[in-house]
Amino acid sequence: MKVRDLAVETWSALDANRGRSALTVLGIVIGISAVIAMTALIGGINKALVGELGLSQAQLVYITVNTGKPLTYDDVDKMSQNLTDYDYMVATSMGSGEATTGTKKASANITGVKPAYFKAMATKFVQGRAFTDAEEGKGSLVVILDKNSVKTLFGDADAEVVGKTITLNNNEYSIVGVTESSGEMYAGADSVSLLMPFSTAATRVVGNQEVGTIMGFAHEGSNMESVVKKTKDYIAATYNIPESEREENMYVYSMQSMIDQVNATMGAFSLLMSAVAGVSLLVGGIGIMNMMLTNVTERIREIGLRKALGARRSDITRQFMLESVLLCVSGGLFGVLLGYLGALFLAVIAGGALMGESTRITPVVDLSTVLMATGICVFIGVLFGWYPARRAARLDPVESLHYQ
Amino acid sequence: MAKVLDVINVHRIYESAAGYTHALRGVSLQVSRGEFLCVMGPSGSGKSTLMNILGGLDRPTSGTYKLEGLDVSELTDDELAELRASRLGFVFQSFNLLPRATVMRNVQLPLVYCDVPRSERVERAVKALHAVGLPPDYYDHRSNELSGGQMQRVAIARALVNDPALILADEPTGNLDSATSEMVMETFSKLRARGKTIVLITHDPEVCEWADRTVHIRDGKLLTDEEEHALHASERGNT
Ligand SMILES: Nc1ncnc2c1ncn2[C@@H]1O[C@H](COP(=O)(O)OP(=O)(O)OP(=O)(O)O)[C@@H](O)[C@H]1O
Ligand SMILES: [Mg+2]
Numbered sequence: 262m263k264v265r266d267l268a269v270e271t272w273s274a275l276d277a278n279r280g281r282s283a284l285t286v287l288g289i290v291i292g293i294s295a296v297i298a299m300t301a302l303i304g305g306i307n308k309a310l311v312g313e314l315g316l317s318q319a320q321l322v323y324i325t326v327n328t329g330k331p332l333t334y335d336d337v338d339k340m341s342q343n344l345t346d347y348d349y350m351v352a353t354s355m356g357s358g359e360a361t362t363g364t365k366k367a368s369a370n371i372t373g374v375k376p377a378y379f380k381a382m383a384t385k386f387v388q389g390r391a392f393t394d395a396e397e398g399k400g401s402l403v404v405i406l407d408k409n410s411v412k413t414l415f416g417d418a419d420a421e422v423v424g425k426t427i428t429l430n431n432n433e434y435s436i437v438g439v440t441e442s443s444g445e446m447y448a449g450a451d452s453v454s455l456l457m458p459f460s461t462a463a464t465r466v467v468g469n470q471e472v473g474t475i476m477g478f479a480h481e482g483s484n485m486e487s488v489v490k491k492t493k494d495y496i497a498a499t500y501n502i503p504e505s506e507r508e509e510n511m512y513v514y515s516m517q518s519m520i521d522q523v524n525a526t527m528g529a530f531s532l533l534m535s536a537v538a539g540v541s542l543l544v545g546g547i548g549i550m551n552m553m554l555t556n557v558t559e560r561i562r563e564i565g566l567r568k569a570l571g572a573r574r575s576d577i578t579r580q581f582m583l584e585s586v587l588l589c590v591s592g593g594l595f596g597v598l599l600g601y602l603g604a605l606f607l608a609v610i611a612g613g614a615l616m617g618e619s620t621r622i623t624p625v626v627d628l629s630t631v632l633m634a635t636g637i638c639v640f641i642g643v644l645f646g647w648y649p650a651r652r653a654a655r656l657d658p659v660e661s662l663h664y665q
Numbered sequence: 666m667a668k669v670l671d672v673i674n675v676h677r678i679y680e681s682a683a684g685y686t687h688a689l690r691g692v693s694l695q696v697s698r699g700e701f702l703c704v705m706g707p708s709g710s711g712k713s714t715l716m717n718i719l720g721g722l723d724r725p726t727s728g729t730y731k732l733e734g735l736d737v738s739e740l741t742d743d744e745l746a747e748l749r750a751s752r753l754g755f756v757f758q759s760f761n762l763l764p765r766a767t768v769m770r771n772v773q774l775p776l777v778y779c780d781v782p783r784s785e786r787v788e789r790a791v792k793a794l795h796a797v798g799l800p801p802d803y804y805d806h807r808s809n810e811l812s813g814g815q816m817q818r819v820a821i822a823r824a825l826v827n828d829p830a831l832i833l834a835d836e837p838t839g840n841l842d843s844a845t846s847e848m849v850m851e852t853f854s855k856l857r858a859r860g861k862t863i864v865l866i867t868h869d870p871e872v873c874e875w876a877d878r879t880v881h882i883r884d885g886k887l888l889t890d891e892e893e894h895a896l897h898a899s900e901r902g903n904t
Contacts, residue, residue: 266777277765566761569722570823571750571778573743658722662761 262576271583278556285552286592288545289641292538293593293634297600297626299534302607303527304625319517321382322347322489324475327510328500331471334459340475344495346488347477349381354459355473356466361428362414368452369410369429372473373462381478389423389438392458396437400460404429405438410453429455432465485517542637545592546645553585553649557656564653565661574654581653585646586639593638601626668731669831669862670696670719675728677714677885688714689725690885696831696864701857703873704866706882712866715882716835719864720753721745733830750779754824756834760816762808768794768819769804775827793822796859797852814845821852825861832856834865838872850875 275282326332334352341350354373359366378384379391387408396403404427412418414427426433434457463470479488492513496502502510557564564577604624677689688711696702706712717723718730721737722745730737732752740748749755754775762771772790781789794804797818803811808819817837824832834853838846846869853863854875865876873879881888881896888896 262777263780265783270777273766562761563763566763567774567778568746569720569749569755569761570775571746571748571827573746573778575743576746576778659717662722662757 262572262579267579267583270580271587274556274584275587281552282588285548286545286588286595288541288548289589289592289638290545290596290599292542292545293596293638294600294603295534295538295541296634296637297597297630298603298607299531299538300630301601301604301624301626302622303531304627305604305608305622306523306527308625309622319520320479320481320483320485321516322477322479322485322492323512323514323516324477324492324496325473325512326496326500328502331469332475333470333472337472337475340495341477344477344492346479346483346491348480349377349478351375351378351381351476351478352459352472353378353474353476354462354467354471356462358430358466360414360453360455362425365414365416367413369455370452371429371455371457371462371466373457373459373466375459378476381476385441387439387441388421389436391438397458397460400458400464402432402434402461402465403437403457404434405440405456406436407440407442407454409442410455411439413453427455430466485515489513489515489518542641546641549585549588549642550645550649553581553646554652556584557581557649557653561656561661561664564656565658565664568656568658569662577654578650581650582643582646585649586642589638589642590635593634597626597631597634667698668695669698669700669733670694670864671731672719673729675718675725675730677711677718677723678726688885689718691728692882692885692887694880694887696862698862699857699860701853701863701875701877702865703876703879704864704882705868705870705873705879707868710882711885712868712882713835714885716833716864716866719831720755720833721748746778750775751827752830754827754829754832756817756820756824756832756837758836758839760813760820760840762816762819762823764809765807767805767807768799768811771808771819772822772826775823779827781827789826790822793826794819796825796856797822798855812845813841814848817841817849818852821849821856825856830862832861832863834863836867837865838867838869846872
């Protein structure tokens with residue numbers, strides 16, 4: 262029996278039972294849509310995370326220390342000499358203010374950074390450039406914005422703004438560059454993020470030479486947990502922070518732990534969805550088997566006839582097997598569609614809750630996921646179609662022909 | 666003339682919960698190429714049992730059966746299937762057409778199992794349908810839209826389409842009224858005229874008048890020539 266004949270026979274059999282087939286594959290549809298929704302959503306969240314942070318930022322550690330005496334740039338130098346796990350340690354100076362352009366106004370989070378920051382963060386510029394050492398040395402009035410801030414201040418994220426100026430606390434700053442993203446996860450929708458040279462921020466915005474948050478970039482492949490622990494131990498020892506005050510006066514945390522936290526949430530979620538998927542696929546598979554058994558019983562005479570006309574056992578097995586596989590696969594493909602729509606819906610809910618308002622999650626369904634879903638369906642079709650098909654193939658032709 | 670069928674001392678014993686049924690008790694039978702043979706007997710005499718064995722759907726408990734010189738009793742299940750696909754055509758009492766499928770598809774069904782290329786199938790089906798005299802208007806009708814006589818002619822076309830060495834018919838007129846039966850028998854007779862070999866099983870003596878030769882079966886045995894003569898004599902005596 263040729264493949265094409267097999268397909269024609271199978272199709273006409275499925276076509277004859279359309280309503281029943283559709284109901285039977287419901288379990289498969291639900292199971293596959295759960296799998297797809299889950300992988301699409303996790304894929305989307307991972308992509309949003311990576312897009313927001315950049316992969317290299319897994320090595321990033323934020324350090325804030327609260328001692329009686331504020332840290333200065335010298336403390337940062339010493340720290341980076343003692344903590345050898347870091348490639349760079351960048352001091353920042355944090356402040357805020359109100360940024361205005363000709364027409365627009367927004368509250369600004371201002372971060373003063375040394376030029377090394379851009380290299381360490383592997384910042385992507387969409388326009389312009391990073392600060393120069395000269396600008397840092399002179400404390401020049403220059404700023405760098407991210408795309409979102411450009412949108413807030415100029416109305417269009419792609420506006421050409423290099424060379425334009427922003428007014429900040431009565432000083433005019435000229436824009437030298439625009440970055441893809443600010444790297445801040447919880448950027449508010451109505452505020453803007455500005456970077457300026459450390460020295461500029463220290464003198465013009467913060468008003469002193471104190472160091473705010475220190476950003477450390479550990480070597481690639483470092484065990485972030487132990488890096489964080491060593492950092493904490495060093496700071497506690499250097500600034501005499503007693504065990505009991507560690508929690509409140511010392512804030513050391515790695516981006517990795519943030520990512521881990523999201524991953525753990527995702528893990529719990531995918532476990533739940535896997536359970537839902539597993540149960541519906543099992544129930545769906547049993548439903549398929551039940552329907553195929555009914556099919557075989559209803560078509561005993563047809564099977565007898567086919568045998569009388571020369572069908573071998575393997576022809577009958579293949580015909581019924583293909584029927585159950587096709588049934589499952591069509592249910593699966595429908596499930597892919599439904600799952601993607603489900604993920605779109607969940608993305609709206611989860612996007613706000615998990616990642617902050619400004620982050621959009623776009624569910625990701627790639628070809629390999631669809632192939633995997635199809636593979637699962639073929640497997641279920643074969644697994645649960647095997648017994649009914651075997652029953653059909655083993656029917657005695659004489660008895661089947663006279664079955665009433 | 667070459668023998669198409671050569672059955673030697675075939676027995677068939679059914680085993681069931683109720684015990685053994687000796688359905689065939691040493692049947693020997695030869696059929697030549699182009700012959701139209703009628704096997705006649707009362708209900709329960711073993712006609713269908715014989716037909717199933719001749720058709721390679723069942724195996725004899727003992728004895729040998731050769732189809733065109735090939736010993737069928739030796740074949741495996743798959744070889745039997747291939748034999749049915751390529752050398753045998755069946756016509757059943759209850760037609761056994763696929764109800765939702767068109768006439769064309771029903772007639773082409775056997776060709777699926779003997780790997781005839783698609784391009785040849787329609788041509789062969791049309792030829793077979795032409796041979797049984799079904800008007801072309803009906804070719805695209807679903808089989809359950811046809812009358813009993815039309816259905817049986819479609820079934821005969823289906824039996825014919827793979828150009829078999831032997832056409833086996835089990836009570837082909839059993840579900841038809843006498844006028845329709847006559848039409849179906851005319852169809853068989855036309856096939857006979859084209860040189861087809863036919864074995865037809867019936868309990869209707871009128872049907873046997875279309876055949877070249879009739880053998881009688883009683884309690885799983887064919888009547889001998891003397892018994893046949895005695896039977897004819899008694900039939901003549903009765904009328
Ligand atoms: N599968 C079976 N198992 C047991 N006994 C059977 C089986 N098939 C037929 N028989 C018995 O074998 C005998 C011959 O049956 P068969 O069907 O060949 O008769 P028949 O001549 O075709 O009768 P009818 O004209 O009613 O169709 C009967 O006694 C029947 O009960
Ligand atoms: Mg019978």
